[in-house]
Amino acid sequence: MSGVRVYELSFSYSKQEILKKLSFEVGKGEVLIVLGPNGSGKTTLLKCLNMLLKPEGSIFIDTFDVSKLNGGELAKLMGYVPQMHSPAFPYKVVDVVVSGRTPHLDFSVPSEDDYKFAYKILEKLGLKNLAERPYTQLSGGELRLVLIARALVQQPKVLLLDEPTSHLDLKNKVLVLKVLREIANEGITVIMSEHDPNLAIFADKLLLINSGKIVAFGKTQNVLTKENIAKLYEVNVEIFERNGKCYIFPIF
Amino acid sequence: MIDCIRAWRNQDSLFLLFVTILISVLLFITYLCIGKYYVLNLSVFDKNSIEHTILFNIRLPRAIETTLFGACMGISGAALQTTLRNPLVSPYILGISSGAAFGAALSIALFGTGFFFLTQPSAILFALIAITLTLSLSGFRGEFSQVSLVLAGMIVSALFSGLLSLIQILVEPEKTQTIVAWIIGRLHTITWRDVHTSFPLAILGIIGLLIFRWRVFVLSMGDEEAKSLGIDVEKERMLIILFASIATASVVSVTGIIGWVCLISPHITRFIFGSDPKILLPASISVGASFMLVADLISRTIWTFEIPVGIITTLVGAPLFLYLMRGVMHEWR
Numbered sequence: 001m002s003g004v005r006v007y008e009l010s011f012s013y014s015k016q017e018i019l020k021k022l023s024f025e026v027g028k029g030e031v032l033i034v035l036g037p038n039g040s041g042k043t044t045l046l047k048c049l050n051m052l053l054k055p056e057g058s059i060f061i062d063t064f065d066v067s068k069l070n071g072g073e074l075a076k077l078m079g080y081v082p083q084m085h086s087p088a089f090p091y092k093v094v095d096v097v098v099s100g101r102t103p104h105l106d107f108s109v110p111s112e113d114d115y116k117f118a119y120k121i122l123e124k125l126g127l128k129n130l131a132e133r134p135y136t137q138l139s140g141g142e143l144r145l146v147l148i149a150r151a152l153v154q155q156p157k158v159l160l161l162d163e164p165t166s167h168l169d170l171k172n173k174v175l176v177l178k179v180l181r182e183i184a185n186e187g188i189t190v191i192m193s194e195h196d197p198n199l200a201i202f203a204d205k206l207l208l209i210n211s212g213k214i215v216a217f218g219k220t221q222n223v224l225t226k227e228n229i230a231k232l233y234e235v236n237v238e239i240f241e242r243n244g245k246c247y248i249f250p251i252f
Numbered sequence: 253m254i255d256c257i258r259a260w261r262n263q264d265s266l267f268l269l270f271v272t273i274l275i276s277v278l279l280f281i282t283y284l285c286i287g288k289y290y291v292l293n294l295s296v297f298d299k300n301s302i303e304h305t306i307l308f309n310i311r312l313p314r315a316i317e318t319t320l321f322g323a324c325m326g327i328s329g330a331a332l333q334t335t336l337r338n339p340l341v342s343p344y345i346l347g348i349s350s351g352a353a354f355g356a357a358l359s360i361a362l363f364g365t366g367f368f369f370l371t372q373p374s375a376i377l378f379a380l381i382a383i384t385l386t387l388s389l390s391g392f393r394g395e396f397s398q399v400s401l402v403l404a405g406m407i408v409s410a411l412f413s414g415l416l417s418l419i420q421i422l423v424e425p426e427k428t429q430t431i432v433a434w435i436i437g438r439l440h441t442i443t444w445r446d447v448h449t450s451f452p453l454a455i456l457g458i459i460g461l462l463i464f465r466w467r468v469f470v471l472s473m474g475d476e477e478a479k480s481l482g483i484d485v486e487k488e489r490m491l492i493i494l495f496a497s498i499a500t501a502s503v504v505s506v507t508g509i510i511g512w513v514c515l516i517s518p519h520i521t522r523f524i525f526g527s528d529p530k531i532l533l534p535a536s537i538s539v540g541a542s543f544m545l546v547a548d549l550i551s552r553t554i555w556t557f558e559i560p561v562g563i564i565t566t567l568v569g570a571p572l573f574l575y576l577m578r579g580v581m582h583e584w585r
Contacts, residue, residue: 070484075480082474088334089334092526092527095528099529102483107463108466109465109466
C-alpha cells in the first residue's frame with residue numbers, strides 16, 4: 001500500500017511518556033490533520049515521524065521502513081515545514097528554497113537545473129516576484145509559503161507541517177490550505193497539526209490526540225462529531241451543519 | 253558607495269568572485285613590489301642582486317604567509333558565523349585563537365624555539381581543546397543560544413589568555429621575549445620555514461571547509477531544519493569546526509594573534525555578495541587575503557619603521573565594521 005503507515009508509535013522524554021502506542025495510516029495524496037489541545041503531543045508526533053526524535057514502533061512510507069533510512073534518504077521521501085523559523089542571515093528567498101535540493105546534492109552546490117526547479121515551484125505557489133528578496137523581509141504568510149516551497153523542492157512523497165496556519169490571518173490561512181490541497185492532489189501525502197477545530201473539515205482524515213493517546217481516528221466526516229470534539233478539548237461545543245460542512249462553536 | 257556595491261550585487265556571482273580573486277592577485281603583486289625598497293626592475297632575476305634577495309627571501313615568504321593568514325581567517329570566520337548562526341562569532345571570540353596562542357607558547361616554554369615543529373601541533377591541539385570547552389560550556393547538546401555561545405567563548409578566551417600570561421611570567425626572560433614578540437603578531441620575521449610549516453595544514457583546513465560550503469549554509473537554517481534536509485547535524489558541524497580550527501591554528505601558530513580579520517572578512521564578503529551561500533566561503537578566502545595584504549602593506553610603508561600589522565587591522569577593521577553594520581542593518585532588522 002502506498003502512503004504512510006504508523007504502527008504502535010511511542011515516545012518518552014526521560015521517564016515521561018509523551019506518545020502512547022499511536023497507530024494510523026494515510027493514503028497517497030490524502031490530507032491528515034492531527035488535532036489536539038496544547039501540549040497533547042502534536043509537535044512531538046511530527047518530530048517522531050521525521051526522526052528528529054527517535055520513537056519506538058514502526059513507520060513506513062510506501063515500502064520504506066523509516067527507521068532504517070539515513071538522514072539523506074529520509075529527506076528525499078519526507079519534507080518538513082516547522083512552525084517557527086528564525087532567520088540567521090538575510091538570504092535571498094530563492095537560495096532558501098533551493099536548499100531543499102540538499103538531499104539530492106551530496107557535497108556539491110546546486111546546479112542551474114536546481115535553481116530552475118526552485119523558480120518553478122516558487123511560480124507555482126505564486127511567489128515568483130519574491131524570489132530575489134531577502135527572506136528576512138517577508139510577512140508571516142509569505143515566509144510560511146517559502147518554507148513549504150523549500151520542502152516541495154525536496155520532491156518528497158510526504159509533507160509534514162507543524163501548525164502551518166498558526167499566526168496567519170484568515171486570508172493567508174485559506175491561501176496556505178489551498179496550496180496544501182493542490183499539493184495533495186499531485187499525490188503527496190500531507191500530514192499537518194492544527195489547533196483550530198474549524199479548519200479540520202479541510203482534511204480527508206483526522207487524528208484526534210490528547211495526552212499522547214488517540215481519542216479518535218478516521219475519515220473526517222466520521223470523526224468530526226460533537227462528542228469527539230467535546231471529549232478532546234474538555235469543553236462543551238455546538239456543531240452547526242450547513243451544506244454538509246460542520247462549524248464548531250464553544251458554549252460558554 | 254553603498255548604492256554602487258548594491259548595483260554590483262546584481263551582477264553574476266561568479267563574475268564577482270572572479271573580480272575579487274583578480275583584485276587579490278593584483279594586491280599580491282603590488283605587495284611584492286612596494287616597500288622600503290621598491291622592486292620594480294628586471295634585476296630581480298639576477299641571483300646576485302639585492303632585489304632578488306629582497307623579493308625571494310624576504311617579501312615572497314611574507315606575502316605568501318600574509319595571504320594564507322587572511323585566507324584562513326576569512327574562510328574560518330565565514331564558516332563559523334554561518335554554521336553557528338551568529339554574525340558575531342569568529343575564531344577569536346570562540347577562544348580558538350587564544351587556545352592556539354597558549355599551545356604555541358607552552359611549546360616554546362617547554363622545548364624552546366629549537367623544536368619549532370612541535371609548536372604547530374601544540375597550537376592545534378589547544379585550539380581544539382579551547383573550542384571543545386566553548387561548545388560544551390554553551391550547552392552544545394540542544395539548540396545553540398547565541399548569547400551563551402559568545403559568553404562561553406569569552407570565558408574560554410580569558411582562561412587561555414590568563415594561562416598565557418602565567419607562562420610568560422614563569423619562563424626564563426629570553427623565552428618570554430620570544431613569546432611576547434610572537435603574540436603581538438610577527439609577520440616581519442616570516443621565513444620560508446614558517447611558510448612550509450603552516451602551508452599544508454592551512455590548505456587542508458581551507459579545502460575541508462570548501463567541501464562543506466553548501467552544507468554550512470544549510471546548517472544556518474537551524475538544527476531541526478538542517479536535519480530534515482538530510483544533514484547529519486552533530487557530525488557535520490563538528491567537522492566544520494574542526495577544519496576551521498585547523499585552518500586558524502595553522503597560521504596563528506606561525507604569525508601570532510592578529511585581530512579583526514576573521515570577524516570582518518565575512519562581513520565584507522556578505523556586503524559585496526549579499527549572503528549568496530554558494531559564493532560566501534570561496535569569496536571570503538580572497539576578501540580575507542586582500543584585507544591582510546592591504547593591512548600589511550600599510551604597516552610596512554606608512555611610517556619610518558614598521559607598525560605591527562595587528563594594530564593596523566584593528567584601526568582599519570573597527571571603523572569599517574561599524575560602517576558595514578550601519579549599511580546592512582536594515583536587511584537584518
